[in-house]
Amino acid sequence: MVLPRAARTQRRTRIQEEKEELILEAALEVFATHGFRGSTIDQIAEVAGMSKPNLLYYFRTKEAMHRALIDRVLDSWLDPLREFDAEGSPVSEIRSYIRRKLEMARDFPRESRLFANEILQGAPHIEDELKGPLKTLVDEKAEVIRAWAKAGKIAKCDPYHLIFAIWSTTQHYADFDVQVRGVLGDERAGEGRFEDAARFLEQLFVSGLEIRDGSA
Amino acid sequence: MVLPRAARTQRRTRIQEEKEELILEAALEVFATHGFRGSTIDQIAEVAGMSKPNLLYYFRTKEAMHRALIDRVLDSWLDPLREFDAEGSPVSEIRSYIRRKLEMARDFPRESRLFANEILQGAPHIEDELKGPLKTLVDEKAEVIRAWAKAGKIAKCDPYHLIFAIWSTTQHYADFDVQVRGVLGDERAGEGRFEDAARFLEQLFVSGLEIRDGSA
DNA sequence: TGATAATTTGACCGGTTGGTAAAACATTAC
DNA sequence: GTAATGTTTTACCAACCGGTCAAATTATCA
Numbered sequence: 001m002v003l004p005r006a007a008r009t010q011r012r013t014r015i016q017e018e019k020e021e022l023i024l025e026a027a028l029e030v031f032a033t034h035g036f037r038g039s040t041i042d043q044i045a046e047v048a049g050m051s052k053p054n055l056l057y058y059f060r061t062k063e064a065m066h067r068a069l070i071d072r073v074l075d076s077w078l079d080p081l082r083e084f085d086a087e088g089s090p091v092s093e094i095r096s097y098i099r100r101k102l103e104m105a106r107d108f109p110r111e112s113r114l115f116a117n118e119i120l121q122g123a124p125h126i127e128d129e130l131k132g133p134l135k136t137l138v139d140e141k142a143e144v145i146r147a148w149a150k151a152g153k154i155a156k157c158d159p160y161h162l163i164f165a166i167w168s169t170t171q172h173y174a175d176f177d178v179q180v181r182g183v184l185g186d187e188r189a190g191e192g193r194f195e196d197a198a199r200f201l202e203q204l205f206v207s208g209l210e211i212r213d214g215s216a
Numbered sequence: 217m218v219l220p221r222a223a224r225t226q227r228r229t230r231i232q233e234e235k236e237e238l239i240l241e242a243a244l245e246v247f248a249t250h251g252f253r254g255s256t257i258d259q260i261a262e263v264a265g266m267s268k269p270n271l272l273y274y275f276r277t278k279e280a281m282h283r284a285l286i287d288r289v290l291d292s293w294l295d296p297l298r299e300f301d302a303e304g305s306p307v308s309e310i311r312s313y314i315r316r317k318l319e320m321a322r323d324f325p326r327e328s329r330l331f332a333n334e335i336l337q338g339a340p341h342i343e344d345e346l347k348g349p350l351k352t353l354v355d356e357k358a359e360v361i362r363a364w365a366k367a368g369k370i371a372k373c374d375p376y377h378l379i380f381a382i383w384s385t386t387q388h389y390a391d392f393d394v395q396v397r398g399v400l401g402d403e404r405a406g407e408g409r410f411e412d413a414a415r416f417l418e419q420l421f422v423s424g425l426e427i428r429d430g431s432a
Numbered sequence: 433t434g435a436t437a438a439t440t441t442g443a444c445c446g447g448t449t450g451g452t453a454a455a456a457c458a459t460t461a462c
Numbered sequence: 463g464t465a466a467t468g469t470t471t472t473a474c475c476a477a478c479c480g481g482t483c484a485a486a487t488t489a490t491c492a
Contacts, residue, residue: 038253130398172384181345200377208424
């Protein structure tokens with residue numbers, strides 16, 4: 001992969017730092033709402049407030065922008081799962097995982113949609129990450145959950161599908177935001193919807209995983 | 217809106233019937249994987265095995281194809297929710313709603329992704345449907361759930377967020393299929409994953425909504 | 433069979449897209 | 463200040479895109 005001209009200077013300058021930041025911010029905005037193929041360099045350039053060739057001085061291709069964005073975001077995106085702690089109490093770990101994921105859906109919806117777009121379209125750019133680092137991390141946490149169930153701390157359940165359920169329910173509020181707001185209507189769709197969602201989901205998962213009479 | 221040339225013939229022919237079907241099938245394939253803006257008429261034409269002008273003989277624009285698809289699919293997509301019956305027992309209604317939604321995710325993943333793409337990108341073509349027919353239907357079913365909770369048949373919960381949770385967890389298996397398969401790995405990702413998911417989700421929602429000691 | 437209606441195709445058009453080249457311009461270091 | 467380095471712009475290109483047109487081809491039916 002050929003380097004962009006900006007990366008071939010003798011030293012890394014302050015301007016490079018700033019402009020690359022600016023471009024990635026704009027690219028996030030555009031890629032998140034239109035997907036990779038639906039986005040154009042011109043759009044990103046306009047949002048970033050610079051000319052297209054100028055933008056291409058910092059990132060050689062549209063793919064390079066997308067790649068850089070994915071790399072940067074993927075890591076922080078998995079932080080909440082990493083914090084999932086085998087030593088903590090199951091209920092409080094699951095509860096706070098839900099909270100954290102829901103906060104991310106509220107505060108970083110574009111990042112969520114960036115991934116959603118990518119995965120929906122078959123993950124052409126991040127298949128390796130899915131089957132590599134992501135799978136490894138999930139395998140590890142699934143083992144924690146399985147141990148909790150075995151120790152009788154939570155109901156027996158498939159840990160992978162539990163994780164999928166937490167991902168999908170929380171990210172739904174970022175990815176399908178238009179639908180959520182459309183269905184809730186203008187009155188009910190204020191920012192309070194995240195609190196309502198948190199309350200509901202905590203109830204659902206906590207009592208859904210509680211050990212009950214007659215369960216093995 | 218001007219009619220396509222095929223619709224201006226004296227009678228509707230067998231060929232029109234067949235080709236329109238063929239085109240919509242191809243359009244579903246393409247729109248579902250690339251979204252509206254990311255799809256090209258040429259792609260659809262190629263999948264349909266016909267030339268671009270030929271395709272445009274049946275649908276005047278790319279928008280018209282998309283519109284026709286959305287209209288056709290939206291209706292059937294909401295069928296499971298319509299069947300949600302106030303007279304049935306809450307547990308069995310919720311259980312069978314989950315089953316049906318999961319079956320649709322398994323059998324019609326492209327339809328699910330078509331909507332996911334559309335909503336993810338801000339629902340530019342179906343905003344009216346979201347705030348109209350969809351909202352009305354959800355409002356109605358939310359009332360049913362609320363009544364169940366009030367009658368003490370299920371735990372008190374926000375009915376809208378319950379519906380969102382069922383949507384998101386089930387559709388996840390269609391929309392994020394690549395990720396699900398990537399994380400589960402080749403061994404665990406056989407078709408059995410839908411049965412595993414069904415088991416997990418039924419357990420989660422049924423026992424998550426059960427009335428328990430100490431709940432008001 | 434032949435005339436008429438319906439379908440299909442190849443050639444084309446203007447606008448957009450991702451990307452390039454080179455020169456003009458700004459910044460920094462001495 | 464000025465020369466070297468780094469940045470931005472203008473002009474451009476080839477490929478692609480959505481869509482049109484007219485002519486060629488095929489199906490239908492009296």
